[in-house]
Amino acid sequence: MNDGIAAEVTELVGDQADHWDRTGLIPVELLRKMSADGRLCAMVAQEHGGLGLSSAANGEFTAHVGSLCSSLRSVMTSQGMAAWAIQRLGDAEQRARLLAPLVNGELAAVGFSEAEAGSDVSAMSTVIRPDGDDVVIDGSKVWITAAHYADHLVIFGRWGEGGAAVVVPADAPGVTVERIPDPLGCRAAGHANIRLESVRVPAGQMLGGVSMPLSLLVTVVLAYGRMSVGWGCVGILRGCLSEAGAHARSRSQFGKPLGEHQLVGRHLAELLVSEQIATRACEHASRRWDDGEPDVVTATVLAKHVSAVQAAKGAASAVQVLASAGADNSHPVARAYRDAKLMEIIEGSNELCQVLLAEHVLSHS
Numbered sequence: 001m002n003d004g005i006a007a008e009v010t011e012l013v014g015d016q017a018d019h020w021d022r023t024g025l026i027p028v029e030l031l032r033k034m035s036a037d038g039r040l041c042a043m044v045a046q047e048h049g050g051l052g053l054s055s056a057a058n059g060e061f062t063a064h065v066g067s068l069c070s071s072l073r074s075v076m077t078s079q080g081m082a083a084w085a086i087q088r089l090g091d092a093e094q095r096a097r098l099l100a101p102l103v104n105g106e107l108a109a110v111g112f113s114e115a116e117a118g119s120d121v122s123a124m125s126t127v128i129r130p131d132g133d134d135v136v137i138d139g140s141k142v143w144i145t146a147a148h149y150a151d152h153l154v155i156f157g158r159w160g161e162g163g164a165a166v167v168v169p170a171d172a173p174g175v176t177v178e179r180i181p182d183p184l185g186c187r188a189a190g191h192a193n194i195r196l197e198s199v200r201v202p203a204g205q206m207l208g209g210v211s212m213p214l215s216l217l218v219t220v221v222l223a224y225g226r227m228s229v230g231w232g233c234v235g236i237l238r239g240c241l242s243e244a245g246a247h248a249r250s251r252s253q254f255g256k257p258l259g260e261h262q263l264v265g266r267h268l269a270e271l272l273v274s275e276q277i278a279t280r281a282c283e284h285a286s287r288r289w290d291d292g293e294p295d296v297v298t299a300t301v302l303a304k305h306v307s308a309v310q311a312a313k314g315a316a317s318a319v320q321v322l323a324s325a326g327a328d329n330s331h332p333v334a335r336a337y338r339d340a341k342l343m344e345i346i347e348g349s350n351e352l353c354q355v356l357l358a359e360h361v362l363s364h365s
Helices: 003-013 017-023 028-036 055-068 070-089 092-103 214-250 262-290 296-325 332-343 350-363
Strands: 108-111 127-131 134-144 152-159 162-169 175-179 192-202
Touching: 003 028, 003 055, 017 070, 017 332, 028 070, 028 092, 055 070, 055 214, 055 262, 070 092, 070 108, 070 152, 070 162, 070 214, 070 332, 092 152, 108 134, 134 152, 134 162, 152 192, 152 214, 162 192, 162 214, 214 262, 214 296, 214 332, 262 296, 296 332, 296 350
Parallel strands: 108 152, 127 152
Antiparallel strands: 127 134, 134 192, 152 162, 175 192
16 A cells, blocks of 8 residues: 555544544545545556556555545445446446546445345346437435435446446436435445436446346446455454554553453454454455456455454444443544444345355355
């Protein structure tokens, strides 16, 4: 990871993460600055104006941002998924045209989930259909990260018997974005519901892969999201480890530092173990990604699942160590506790990840 870009983000965030969490908003000017610097989707190739980071380098950068503010990291995940969809599904002309805004100050979100189609992609009801030189989109999406901030929406839907993805301006006629006001975690990540009513865009906004199975299209893009969430969970754990360690060193009970009490020390040890487990799982997945290995999808599911479980467990341990101090909702470990729980749900719940991993075992036995 480039230490310079990490230091710049540390300075940008400063002590504002709690304020953002309380107000439910990150200043859009800050997000646009990070977009213009290429840091919201740092794996975009240099030929398209991006930083061209490897998965491993981007992962460490993502973990750093996640240790500061999971809401900001969630916006990074959203922007990165949108860029990844364009890179993987778009043709050369679309990559040149559609990636440039995402590294020049504009923001994007990706619409998968629907009220009746979360983990079950086959239940997706949004329809994308041709109409002359245009395509028309009808449907709705729920709990879309960063949609409140987005200039562009990458919408997935049905195209005949298969699926398709189309890049839609967020201000196009027929698009309604309604912010979710009080989410449990990542409160400033711009979660919103989207309605699309006879939304018309030029056919050139349709990405490649038309009529491919919806599940395959979604999996291509979710791989990036799962990798980003996994590394974000590493960041949550590193933040918790720092806070819990500092508290256990500085606070005394019964005449000695809190951390020297064995049962408290056990929590610290388990928190370190959780951080190391999550880090190694993500490092493994990023190596598979960077080496172009065929098992990268399974590796990303594993990394996301392991890291989310460990983050939820580790954040709970950190709150326990800090006790009443950690029960203050403005404390970083309290925020981490809420944010980590959300990580066990988004980009594939714990249960879905377990199903996918079990299917992998059965198909390779």
